[in-house]
Amino acid sequence: MNQYVVIAFAILLGMVIAGGLAVTVERVAYKPLRNAPRLVPLISAIGMSFFLQDAVRLILGLTTGEFNVILPKFGTFDAFQTFNVAGLDAPVQLQNKTILLIAVTIVMLVGLNYLVNGTKIGKAIRAVAQDRPTASLMGINVNLIISITFLIGGALGGAAGVLFALKVTRLDPFVGFFPGLKAFTAAVLGGIGNLTGALLGGIVLGLLESFGASYLGIFTQGAFGAEYKDIFAFAILIAILIFRPSGLLGQTVGQKA
Amino acid sequence: MKKFFSDFYAAINKEPWSYVVTFGLMIIGSVMVYNVPRSLSAFLVLMLSPMAMYFLKMNNKVKLFAGLVLAIVILPVLGIRNIFYLEVIFQICVFAALALGLNIVIGMAGLLDLGYVAFYAVGAYTWAFFGSKQISLLHSVPGAAPANAPFFLENPNWFWLFIFLGVGLAAFAGILLGLPVLRLRGDYLAIVTLGFGEVIRVLALNLDKPLNITNGPQGITPIQRPTLSPVLLDPLRRILEPVVGHEITTAQFYNVFFYFLALVVIIIAVIVARRLEDSRIGRAWTAIREDETAAIAMGIPLVKMKLAAFASGAAFAGAMGVIYAANRTFVSPETFSFLQSIGVLSMVILGGLGSIPGVIIGAAVVVFLNIQVLQTFSLYLSSLRQSDAVIPIINFAWKNLSTQLDPAKYQKLIFGVILVVMMIFRPSGLIPAERRKRELAGETEDSD
Numbered sequence: 001m002n003q004y005v006v007i008a009f010a011i012l013l014g015m016v017i018a019g020g021l022a023v024t025v026e027r028v029a030y031k032p033l034r035n036a037p038r039l040v041p042l043i044s045a046i047g048m049s050f051f052l053q054d055a056v057r058l059i060l061g062l063t064t065g066e067f068n069v070i071l072p073k074f075g076t077f078d079a080f081q082t083f084n085v086a087g088l089d090a091p092v093q094l095q096n097k098t099i100l101l102i103a104v105t106i107v108m109l110v111g112l113n114y115l116v117n118g119t120k121i122g123k124a125i126r127a128v129a130q131d132r133p134t135a136s137l138m139g140i141n142v143n144l145i146i147s148i149t150f151l152i153g154g155a156l157g158g159a160a161g162v163l164f165a166l167k168v169t170r171l172d173p174f175v176g177f178f179p180g181l182k183a184f185t186a187a188v189l190g191g192i193g194n195l196t197g198a199l200l201g202g203i204v205l206g207l208l209e210s211f212g213a214s215y216l217g218i219f220t221q222g223a224f225g226a227e228y229k230d231i232f233a234f235a236i237l238i239a240i241l242i243f244r245p246s247g248l249l250g251q252t253v254g255q256k257a
Numbered sequence: 258m259k260k261f262f263s264d265f266y267a268a269i270n271k272e273p274w275s276y277v278v279t280f281g282l283m284i285i286g287s288v289m290v291y292n293v294p295r296s297l298s299a300f301l302v303l304m305l306s307p308m309a310m311y312f313l314k315m316n317n318k319v320k321l322f323a324g325l326v327l328a329i330v331i332l333p334v335l336g337i338r339n340i341f342y343l344e345v346i347f348q349i350c351v352f353a354a355l356a357l358g359l360n361i362v363i364g365m366a367g368l369l370d371l372g373y374v375a376f377y378a379v380g381a382y383t384w385a386f387f388g389s390k391q392i393s394l395l396h397s398v399p400g401a402a403p404a405n406a407p408f409f410l411e412n413p414n415w416f417w418l419f420i421f422l423g424v425g426l427a428a429f430a431g432i433l434l435g436l437p438v439l440r441l442r443g444d445y446l447a448i449v450t451l452g453f454g455e456v457i458r459v460l461a462l463n464l465d466k467p468l469n470i471t472n473g474p475q476g477i478t479p480i481q482r483p484t485l486s487p488v489l490l491d492p493l494r495r496i497l498e499p500v501v502g503h504e505i506t507t508a509q510f511y512n513v514f515f516y517f518l519a520l521v522v523i524i525i526a527v528i529v530a531r532r533l534e535d536s537r538i539g540r541a542w543t544a545i546r547e548d549e550t551a552a553i554a555m556g557i558p559l560v561k562m563k564l565a566a567f568a569s570g571a572a573f574a575g576a577m578g579v580i581y582a583a584n585r586t587f588v589s590p591e592t593f594s595f596l597q598s599i600g601v602l603s604m605v606i607l608g609g610l611g612s613i614p615g616v617i618i619g620a621a622v623v624v625f626l627n628i629q630v631l632q633t634f635s636l637y638l639s640s641l642r643q644s645d646a647v648i649p650i651i652n653f654a655w656k657n658l659s660t661q662l663d664p665a666k667y668q669k670l671i672f673g674v675i676l677v678v679m680m681i682f683r684p685s686g687l688i689p690a691e692r693r694k695r696e697l698a699g700e701t702e703d704s705d
Contacts, residue, residue, distance in 0.1 A: 046676060
């Protein structure tokens with residue numbers, strides 16, 4: 001079968017499973033807490049993330065006994081494509097899977113942007129985010145909309161997970177921890193509630209992190225190196241929160257958090 | 258079920274019976290632990306007695322006396338008889354102190370701190386750095402240290418000063434964390450504090466070059482302990498050895514010593530937290546927790562109060578860190594992982610946000626689960642694995658069970674379940690704080 005069909009199918013499956021899981025988690029851990037003080041669902045969410053990580057480990061432990069999964073090479077995704085860019089001496093080389101990743105990201109961005117800003121469901125989602133009681137007075141089924149939001153979020157996470165596995169190829173049950181944190185950082189960097197901002201935040205964060213990590217070694221003559229890569233993200237996050245709490249593209253929306 | 262318990266409680270909560278139950282549990286528990294040192298249930302019976310002490314109606318002086326006898330005489334003696342229990346109790350004390358500190362930040366001031374263990378690390382590394390040979394190894398590569406390097410401090414009794422230094426440094430780190438997050442709330446605050454915890458851990462992991470400060474992932478060892486004078490130990494040996502029935506080594510005395518030290522920190526922490534609760538500062542924290550905007554409008558100095566919360570919460574962790582480093586004579590970055598922060602958080606949540614007796618019991622339960630119940634279960638599973646037993650219906654031989662399946666390593670699962678279940682069914686914890694109980698049972702808050 002064509003490898004692209006396989007990957008498309010894998011992404012679709014990942015989206016369905018992760019979306020379903022997200023909706024289940026919402027039902028179990030968040031829905032009963034809808035009206036509780038703010039701290040309560042947050043703590044429940046942290047607990048859920050810990051539970052899910054170790055549950056995966058438990059399942060792996062019961063079935064294969066091996067937590068670190070190394071994916072075999074698949075198709076021609078590891079091969080390089082060479083592009084000649086005018087004005088550059090050396091050609092640009094990109095792995096097939098990187099190109100696929102970028103393409104899927106753009107599709108996801110456009111699709112989500114349309115969903116949130118162009119459809120009736122999107123309007124309902126924005127209304128619920130702004131003011132839950134008023135939204136329900138306007139005839140919006142708040143519970144349903146929240147479930148849909150979790151479904152969308154989970155599905156996108158699932159798609160990203162498939163691509164992540166394709167790119168990184170080394171997996172363990174805790175592999176999602178840092179990407180999750182960085183996703184949040186990227187969202188804050190771009191401005192919470194702004195989809196283009198989230199993409200921009202992701203790109204800026206990624207560039208700062210990888211360039212920062214490699215130049216740190218050069219500037220300090222090898223004293224500090226790429227091992228501080230993960231700290232970079234947090235340093236950026238803290239800097240953003242101090243100097244521009246609304247993010248790069250966000251508008252100030254009063255005291256939200 | 259509920260009625261049965263409340264009836265039972267009412268029945269034993271009367272004058273003669275409360276004394277009978279408390280002292281009965283204490284005596285039976287002690288005898289059981291003394292005779293069957295390895296039994297889990299015996300230990301559980303003994304641990305029920307302080308609970309009985311707390312919940313039953315008794316003369317306050319009798320309560321205090323019984324508590325002191327238990328803490329100062331019975332536990333150390335039984336602990337020397339079986340050193341494993343002393344370890345359990347010491348860990349309970351360490352985590353209870355951490356939970357009490359975190360309780361100030363989360364429970365009283367309502368600031369969700371997911372990187373709390375960073376302050377513990379600050380304290381531990383403070384003493385680890387100065388109380389070991391690390392300073393003379395600053396320019397050496399980890400692992401290739403010269404063997405005969407001298408200790409930096411000739412007299413290990415500097416330890417006493419470093420407890421206070423650890424407190425100060427941890428409080429300073431608390432303020433350092435507090436400054437950038439002053440304006441943040443909720444999710445944002447949680448993520449930034451989590452990041453802070455990770456930053457401290459990554460620093461501990463990587464600061465072995467250019468100067469070898471933390472010795473990297475291998476950790477620092479050996480770390481000095483304060484001296485215990487033979488003048489004190491010899492008479493104690495003479496009294497205790499016939500009681501516990503075996504020779505007492507100096508290492509065992511050190512275990513008792515650190516237990517007492519941790520106990521003192523807890524007592525101070527409880528007193529401080531109690532006094533803070535109803536003080537001007539404590540009420541300001543409550544106001545900030547309930548409604549920040551309104552608190553500012555009422556003239557509460559927000560910056561000062563938030564920093565005070567971070568600093569005083571961190572201070573206890575700093576003190577415990579110093580004690581922990583000396584007790585283990587070894588620190589490594591692994592001890593200060595995110596998992597530990599969540600562990601302390603789940604103790605606070607389980608016991609009850611803002612409730613002082615609650616978080617102590619929360620710490621006891623979680624530690625007990627972690628290092629006793631899960632361990633026992635692990636041992637049981639591995640014994641099953643070696644036997645020829647088969648699960649009947651699905652015809653699965655225990656022998657084929659993966660050796661990777663070790664319940665003692667599934668702490669995250671336990672913490673996760675505790676957090677979710679408590680939040681859904683009993684968000685105010687096992688022993689709710691008075692004010693929290695009212696707040697969480699009260700009318701629903703509209704979304705913001």
